[in-house]
Amino acid sequence: MLFSYLADELEDLETAGLRRHRRMLESPQGARIVVDGREYLSFCSNDYLGLANHPALIAAAQSAAARYGVGAGASHLVSGHSVLHHELETALAAFTGLPSALLFSTGYMANLGIVTALAGRDDEIFADKLNHASLNDAVLLSRAKFTRYPHLDFAALEKRLAASRAKRKLVLTDALFSMDGDIAPVPELLALCERHDALLVLDDAHGFGVLGAFGRGILEHFGIASERIVYMATLGKAAGVFGAFVAGPVELTDYLVQRARSYIYTTATPPLLSAALSASLQLIEKEAWRRDRLRELITALRQGLKLRRWRLMDSTTPIQPVIIGANQETLAVSEALCERGIWVPAIRPPTVPKGEARLRISLSAAHGIEDVAHLAAVLNELESAA
Numbered sequence: 001m002l003f004s005y006l007a008d009e010l011e012d013l014e015t016a017g018l019r020r021h022r023r024m025l026e027s028p029q030g031a032r033i034v035v036d037g038r039e040y041l042s043f044c045s046n047d048y049l050g051l052a053n054h055p056a057l058i059a060a061a062q063s064a065a066a067r068y069g070v071g072a073g074a075s076h077l078v079s080g081h082s083v084l085h086h087e088l089e090t091a092l093a094a095f096t097g098l099p100s101a102l103l104f105s106t107g108y109m110a111n112l113g114i115v116t117a118l119a120g121r122d123d124e125i126f127a128d129k130l131n132h133a134s135l136n137d138a139v140l141l142s143r144a145k146f147t148r149y150p151h152l153d154f155a156a157l158e159k160r161l162a163a164s165r166a167k168r169k170l171v172l173t174d175a176l177f178s179m180d181g182d183i184a185p186v187p188e189l190l191a192l193c194e195r196h197d198a199l200l201v202l203d204d205a206h207g208f209g210v211l212g213a214f215g216r217g218i219l220e221h222f223g224i225a226s227e228r229i230v231y232m233a234t235l236g237k238a239a240g241v242f243g244a245f246v247a248g249p250v251e252l253t254d255y256l257v258q259r260a261r262s263y264i265y266t267t268a269t270p271p272l273l274s275a276a277l278s279a280s281l282q283l284i285e286k287e288a289w290r291r292d293r294l295r296e297l298i299t300a301l302r303q304g305l306k307l308r309r310w311r312l313m314d315s316t317t318p319i320q321p322v323i324i325g326a327n328q329e330t331l332a333v334s335e336a337l338c339e340r341g342i343w344v345p346a347i348r349p350p351t352v353p354k355g356e357a358r359l360r361i362s363l364s365a366a367h368g369i370e371d372v373a374h375l376a377a378v379l380n381e382l383e384s385a386a
């Protein structure tokens, strides 16, 4: 059998509690979702602001579809670059307070494009051990020297920067780490990059829309700006739609148009998505109550959980991980929650380090305080029964 070695590997994954299964959603994202005909209270999406099913976004997408159709029909450099893409890029630059913004189809592709365009064989890239997989894949594709430092260990990073003889140096970091929910102390990192003449690539996939008084993200959160920062964020999480962008100096985005292969060699996203995103940006900026609600939910969850064996990680963001440890126990808890109509995903290696399997609770402005109180009560009960 040609593929029997794959079947063997799949069986090994199953035995180790590492085989992943997809469940089918039969409703939009929201605080309550329908899976296999059953309603669940959901703590499993990145739709932090509750915008993925917002009527204003749906209306914007519908009227854009009526006027511009559904497919872009070509890549940006051929004939797929729509006036709606252009308007969104202008709005994103204004929103982030950066000179220029460039849309990519996904965050994964944005990271591949940025890193491979900015670094090559003679260069060295320094990356946090807990960075998103797309940043790591980007480095491998770039052929630059790859140096990973322990999570947020800036002393280790500084040593390695000082020892580097590379032509160009790039530091890559998640701004808000997706599996731990902690925020990188970017001002310190920026100072380090200045001392060692390195560029700083910030992946703000989880901070955009969430951090800062107006949701402008990590730069607003810390009140910083620098020409040295290559800012990247995704638009499929808090912004509720799909896509990603890079923002920074005009020379940077102009250069990426010429050299980022994941920008050049792919079809432009449907323009209707850009219309929905322009509507989303306005809500993100205007409706501060969504971020206020998130803060209340975070406090309610942290006060409600009374865990002894399991460990709620130290996080001030909508990502609230509970470390359980073993893969099978984590899965069992996730399943027990499902039986009670609550969906919280089990995150296992290789997404997180071995022995640190966890529940990844993600909160959304669509939740009510009572939803979070219910989750906390059920988790407390499951832990004492275990």
Ligand SMILES: *Cc1c(COP(=O)(O)O)cnc(C)c1O
Pocket (backbone or CB within 6 Å): 105, 106, 107, 108, 109, 111, 132, 134, 174, 178, 203, 205, 206, 234, 235, 236, 243, 244
């Ligand atoms: C989700 C995510 C990405 C990928 O973004 P997509 O638009 O989903 O491809 C990149 N970086 C981080 C940190 C992410 O969490």
